[in-house]
Amino acid sequence: MAYIVAMMIYITYLAFKNKQIGLTATTVTIVGFVAQTIAIISRWKEFADLSGLGFMRSAPFTNLYESLLFFVWCLILGYLIVEFKFRNRSFGAFITPIAGLALAFIDLSGVSKEIQPLVPALKSNWLLAHVTMSFIAYAAFAISFGTGLMSLIMTTEKRNELSYIFWTITVGLFVVLLASMGIDLFTFKVKVRPEIFIHNYLFRTSFLHPAAAVRLISWGLAIATLFAVWRYGSVLKKAIARLDVTSDMLEEITYKSIAVGFPIFTLGGLIFGAIWADQAWGVYWSWDPKETWSLITWFVYAFYLHGRFIRGWRGKNVAIVSVIGFMAVIFTYLGVNLLLSGLHAYGSQ
Amino acid sequence: MNIDEEQKKKKTVVDTLWDILASVKLAIIIFAFIALTSIIGTVLEQRADPAKNILVLSRLFGESSAPTLYSFFDSLGFMDMYRSWWFKAVLVLFSVNIVICSFDRLPRIWKLVKEPLHPMPADKLGKLLINRQIVIKGKPDAVRSGVTEALKTARFRFTEVQEERGYQFYAQKGNYSRLGVYLTHFSILFILIGAMLGMQFGFKGYLNLPEGALSNSAVSNTDKEIPLGFDIRCDTFDVEFYGGSDMPKEYKSWLTVFKDGREVMRKSIVVNDPLTYEGITFYQSSYGMVPGAAQRGIAVLNAVSRTGKTAALNLRLGDTFQIPDSAVTGKILDFSPALKLDEHGHAVTYANMMNNPALLVEFTEGGTRLFSGWLLRRNPETWQLPNGDRVEFVDYWGVEYTGLQVRKDPGVWVVYLGCITMSIGLFIAFFMSHRRIWVKLSEENNTTRVLIGATTNKNKAAFERTLDRVVSVLSKKQEGVK
Numbered sequence: 001m002a003y004i005v006a007m008m009i010y011i012t013y014l015a016f017k018n019k020q021i022g023l024t025a026t027t028v029t030i031v032g033f034v035a036q037t038i039a040i041i042s043r044w045k046e047f048a049d050l051s052g053l054g055f056m057r058s059a060p061f062t063n064l065y066e067s068l069l070f071f072v073w074c075l076i077l078g079y080l081i082v083e084f085k086f087r088n089r090s091f092g093a094f095i096t097p098i099a100g101l102a103l104a105f106i107d108l109s110g111v112s113k114e115i116q117p118l119v120p121a122l123k124s125n126w127l128l129a130h131v132t133m134s135f136i137a138y139a140a141f142a143i144s145f146g147t148g149l150m151s152l153i154m155t156t157e158k159r160n161e162l163s164y165i166f167w168t169i170t171v172g173l174f175v176v177l178l179a180s181m182g183i184d185l186f187t188f189k190v191k192v193r194p195e196i197f198i199h200n201y202l203f204r205t206s207f208l209h210p211a212a213a214v215r216l217i218s219w220g221l222a223i224a225t226l227f228a229v230w231r232y233g234s235v236l237k238k239a240i241a242r243l244d245v246t247s248d249m250l251e252e253i254t255y256k257s258i259a260v261g262f263p264i265f266t267l268g269g270l271i272f273g274a275i276w277a278d279q280a281w282g283v284y285w286s287w288d289p290k291e292t293w294s295l296i297t298w299f300v301y302a303f304y305l306h307g308r309f310i311r312g313w314r315g316k317n318v319a320i321v322s323v324i325g326f327m328a329v330i331f332t333y334l335g336v337n338l339l340l341s342g343l344h345a346y347g348s349q
Numbered sequence: 350m351n352i353d354e355e356q357k358k359k360k361t362v363v364d365t366l367w368d369i370l371a372s373v374k375l376a377i378i379i380f381a382f383i384a385l386t387s388i389i390g391t392v393l394e395q396r397a398d399p400a401k402n403i404l405v406l407s408r409l410f411g412e413s414s415a416p417t418l419y420s421f422f423d424s425l426g427f428m429d430m431y432r433s434w435w436f437k438a439v440l441v442l443f444s445v446n447i448v449i450c451s452f453d454r455l456p457r458i459w460k461l462v463k464e465p466l467h468p469m470p471a472d473k474l475g476k477l478l479i480n481r482q483i484v485i486k487g488k489p490d491a492v493r494s495g496v497t498e499a500l501k502t503a504r505f506r507f508t509e510v511q512e513e514r515g516y517q518f519y520a521q522k523g524n525y526s527r528l529g530v531y532l533t534h535f536s537i538l539f540i541l542i543g544a545m546l547g548m549q550f551g552f553k554g555y556l557n558l559p560e561g562a563l564s565n566s567a568v569s570n571t572d573k574e575i576p577l578g579f580d581i582r583c584d585t586f587d588v589e590f591y592g593g594s595d596m597p598k599e600y601k602s603w604l605t606v607f608k609d610g611r612e613v614m615r616k617s618i619v620v621n622d623p624l625t626y627e628g629i630t631f632y633q634s635s636y637g638m639v640p641g642a643a644q645r646g647i648a649v650l651n652a653v654s655r656t657g658k659t660a661a662l663n664l665r666l667g668d669t670f671q672i673p674d675s676a677v678t679g680k681i682l683d684f685s686p687a688l689k690l691d692e693h694g695h696a697v698t699y700a701n702m703m704n705n706p707a708l709l710v711e712f713t714e715g716g717t718r719l720f721s722g723w724l725l726r727r728n729p730e731t732w733q734l735p736n737g738d739r740v741e742f743v744d745y746w747g748v749e750y751t752g753l754q755v756r757k758d759p760g761v762w763v764v765y766l767g768c769i770t771m772s773i774g775l776f777i778a779f780f781m782s783h784r785r786i787w788v789k790l791s792e793e794n795n796t797t798r799v800l801i802g803a804t805t806n807k808n809k810a811a812f813e814r815t816l817d818r819v820v821s822v823l824s825k826k827q828e829g830v831k
Contacts (some may be wrong), residue, residue, distance in 0.1 A: 123599070123620070123621060124621045252810075259779045260779075262775070262779070263772075263776060263778075263779050263780075266771060266772070266775055267772045267775070271768040271771070271772065274764075274768070275765075275768075276621075278761065279621050279622070280620055280621045280632070281634065281754060282630060282632040282634070282754040282755075282756040283553065283754075283756070284761065285544070287390065287395060287431045289391040292390060292391045293387075293391060295383075295384075295387060296384045296388060299380040299381075299383055299387075300384055302380050303377050303381060303384075306373050306376050306377050306380070309373045310373055310374060328384075336391070340391060
């Protein structure tokens, strides 16, 4: 929970630009990181004792709760590396909120926190390699998303520019979705499995409210939010321009984190996943939604890497692609399990 | 003359086509196309019952438009899109793009890789990507050894030439790293070729094999019979559960392979650990009850007397048996695949899978009924009889089948080769760079000007840090001389 404190301090740092505050923020982050590392290891040990499978086969990344925690861990590690490499704390205000949101999601939703025994398919040496590498890559992609979005905000000038419209809609949708989900959570105060939440509660206080008036107001508010972000996006731009970052630096971090994330994702996510599937199910590739979405993610980042070689594309256009790439990552990780499975569930609704 | 012009015109058409096929633009169009169509492919379940996808479409777009949309997507092949002609065509175009783009660029890159370095004049050197310079006291001859010492920190193997007023060192490394991109590109071809080989010469199927049964064929996914060329038998199958729960821990089948009537292989398989014989692999994938066999299984028991004498028994429902060294006989009256006691202490069957098989046995001695009760396979405490004898319930055999995935894929090794190539290629492409460096020492009024010029195709910042280290070592040496 130190991360949430760190997030606030980073934002304060942004506002006041005081060196002491910045140092405190970094210290709090590191303390949180160390504490989480210990927590993960002890859970790992507990799991190993319980399952009797040996240490290497009992990595605690086997359900949504554990994997989200591990994602946060990778993200903070990646952020600390960026902070020390580029000697710049301003990114903290953008990256710790992602970690904070993930933690809030874990805490508020009814994700099961129990240590669950492994189903037979997960008993494999590939679990550790496949999952750790995928999440390291996801964290790298998350950083590129943050810096990519920042560079978009910094470099766009006109309100009718495609890239300006793109980032304002992205930020606007983000705000709208978070707000409506937050309202849902606080209204229903239920702790159920995320699949059930999505099915029964999500947007029931806003877009899917039984009363037509509330629905209408919700849509109206959502559109108003999008419009407001679009109209007053320049305020955000000025805020970022005040930071001691340049758009070149942002582009470099975006490229570098993708350059690290892409090979790791290819090897750990796609190739190890294929080998594991081959061993467990007898097919290295079966075009199931999870596999296909990882491939989609892979193609989006391949698009990013190749787009840089096209004249006039470097800069805004590839930054858009890096932002889309992380959306594909989120969908691969959460959307496939939570949304597509619901869509394919037979006979419900 | 006329023919010549004609040829020229033709050549330009070929040239344009070549340029299009070699372009990065085509590549990213293909990426976008595959990504976007694949999204549709994940929303619409592939090769599914039409009703399922009509339901999905009606949830997304409303009931009225769903059937029209369904027939629209169906006519475009989206219900089995990864096998559709247009998806295959895009993959072919993708391969052509990779090959042509490589042919287009490789000669130039190859020249860069192979090209030896030459000493560089000072004015050109100053215009290179990275530049450093430092002036050191002493003539070039005197400082030479110090400079080479400092250059060692940059880890290059330098070539040295004597020049008019000093020396020049130059070196390059990682020139082959320029080929990493092509390695990655060709690995995609390997993977596609491997996938094609698998589709052409392999098969995917399944086989539900009851305990004790022998089969010489599998069933393909299109319900055709595939001869295996050998026989495979399921000796026994078992599910292990976590503690007292009904959460499965492991499915295990004991299989035996016979070739021409002789036993050639025996292996127990679990999920993640298949059996392979003659290129055909059997994967543990599911299990179930053989229909109608539940009451016809064989109970494998060990009757153990008070005195410790054991008799191994194979019995059917209704059979009687004797506890060794005594007059006690048991009769198997009933069987349940999954028995538990409810809150009133009544025995109830709670599942029709073999979660906890149980036998109802009645014991008599000399015609008088002693006691009767359920023996539960997962509860050894139920095996103990009130009179001190024990009946161990080992297995209830012959009622379950093991569900095996059967696959033959001769292309899988080509795919793996492609995967390995891709990993190596990506590593080289992203983490290695072609670095070239020239260092010129020239005399200037009893001092030596050290001019460093360098280029790299990637990660300029890291190379600059290396060179900064060299310069700082040199300036420290300078202070030492003072």
